[in-house]
Amino acid sequence: MKFWSRRLTLAVAGMSVAAFALAGAAYAQEKPKTAAEVFKNVTTSTLKGITVDEFMGSMGVMAAALGWDCSDCHTGAGTDKVVWESDTPRKVIARRMTEMVNVINKTNFGGVQMVSCWTCHHGRDIPATTIALDTLYAAPNDERDDIVPKDPQPQVSAEQVLDKYIQALGGAQKLAGLTSFIATGTQEGYVDVKGGGQFQIFAKAPDKRTVQIRFPDAPDRGDQTRSYDGKIGWVTTPRALLGEYQVTGSELDGLRLDAELSFPGQIKQVLTNLRIGYQESIDGKAVQVVQGNGPRGLMATLFFDTQTGLLVRLIRYSRSPIGRIPTQVDYYDYRDVNGIKFPFKYKFSWLDGRDSFQISDVKTNVAIDESRFGKPSLGK
Numbered sequence: 001m002k003f004w005s006r007r008l009t010l011a012v013a014g015m016s017v018a019a020f021a022l023a024g025a026a027y028a029q030e031k032p033k034t035a036a037e038v039f040k041n042v043t044t045s046t047l048k049g050i051t052v053d054e055f056m057g058s059m060g061v062m063a064a065a066l067g068w069d070c071s072d073c074h075t076g077a078g079t080d081k082v083v084w085e086s087d088t089p090r091k092v093i094a095r096r097m098t099e100m101v102n103v104i105n106k107t108n109f110g111g112v113q114m115v116s117c118w119t120c121h122h123g124r125d126i127p128a129t130t131i132a133l134d135t136l137y138a139a140p141n142d143e144r145d146d147i148v149p150k151d152p153q154p155q156v157s158a159e160q161v162l163d164k165y166i167q168a169l170g171g172a173q174k175l176a177g178l179t180s181f182i183a184t185g186t187q188e189g190y191v192d193v194k195g196g197g198q199f200q201i202f203a204k205a206p207d208k209r210t211v212q213i214r215f216p217d218a219p220d221r222g223d224q225t226r227s228y229d230g231k232i233g234w235v236t237t238p239r240a241l242l243g244e245y246q247v248t249g250s251e252l253d254g255l256r257l258d259a260e261l262s263f264p265g266q267i268k269q270v271l272t273n274l275r276i277g278y279q280e281s282i283d284g285k286a287v288q289v290v291q292g293n294g295p296r297g298l299m300a301t302l303f304f305d306t307q308t309g310l311l312v313r314l315i316r317y318s319r320s321p322i323g324r325i326p327t328q329v330d331y332y333d334y335r336d337v338n339g340i341k342f343p344f345k346y347k348f349s350w351l352d353g354r355d356s357f358q359i360s361d362v363k364t365n366v367a368i369d370e371s372r373f374g375k376p377s378l379g380k
Helices: 003-007 009-016 024-029 052-066 089-108 117-121 158-169 172-176 249-261 264-270
Strands: 180-189 197-204 208-214 224-228 233-237 243-247 272-282 285-293 299-305 311-318 325-337 340-350 353-364
Touching (some): 052 117, 052 311, 052 325, 158 172, 172 264, 233 249, 243 249, 249 264, 249 311, 249 325, 272 299, 285 311
Antiparallel strands (some): 180 197, 197 208, 208 224, 272 285, 285 299, 311 325
């Protein structure tokens, strides 16, 4: 698979940047525009009515499932000569495949998304049709189900796992006293940047959070930000053709969940429909799996170290007509800050890239200006 291809996926947003240039205040009051309204020549019935975020995520699902990048369907992608709306042969086929997935799920599974691009392709442009005998007699497939199978005889309940997590972090009373924090440190992306990145995380209870990344030795890259003010979310990526956009749809629910879980004392209120899964293993450590639903039913799977009780991985799933869009966060190196444990290292992975963060300092219960959570300033 061309892992580097994921860095190009967001470039699809450049099909019609001008159509997305709306004033932030006015846009916040309007219904989010659909992919067909923002981009040119989006005619597939299952794609044209979804949000911009979900459309971009769908492009990521396609690229990841086939091991392709944008240029495989869009001639000239990655250059200034690309014409995104042009109907290339592969793009025409992709339309048919997208409709096929929708028909299969609607006809055979009552509309439940049981089949996706990944179901058949698994990183290949042409799906394999015959099992390789070497694979048959090798280690079993280690891919996990999105929907965690329930353990019929669990040793602990989901509530007990979350209680242990809260206690491991410092206890409910300590966590209840956490009203804000600012974390600073260094960032490494999927693509190396001269001098690396420096980041700040601003978080304010119960549900405001901004992650800002700067590149002091490469100022031409501009700042990268993900912000959520409790209602509205923004993403700024100056090197991408879209540059800056307001987050909508299920990805907005994801930003809200990230913000809420920055204050883990409220985890039992944030997650609903909790269910316990079988124990698994991550990096050689036994983990207890808990799945639940966040904002507007957003599905999230959490993995807790069975020994320490600490959270080691979170996977949340946004929607797309051709497959769920996963975002994964891995947590390491918990350290005590004023009686509360914070992960001083974490890795944020999504279909278009991966960022690794090393925290050097955390300041708790500090004043944070509300403007930190609003619309970012592009390139500043």
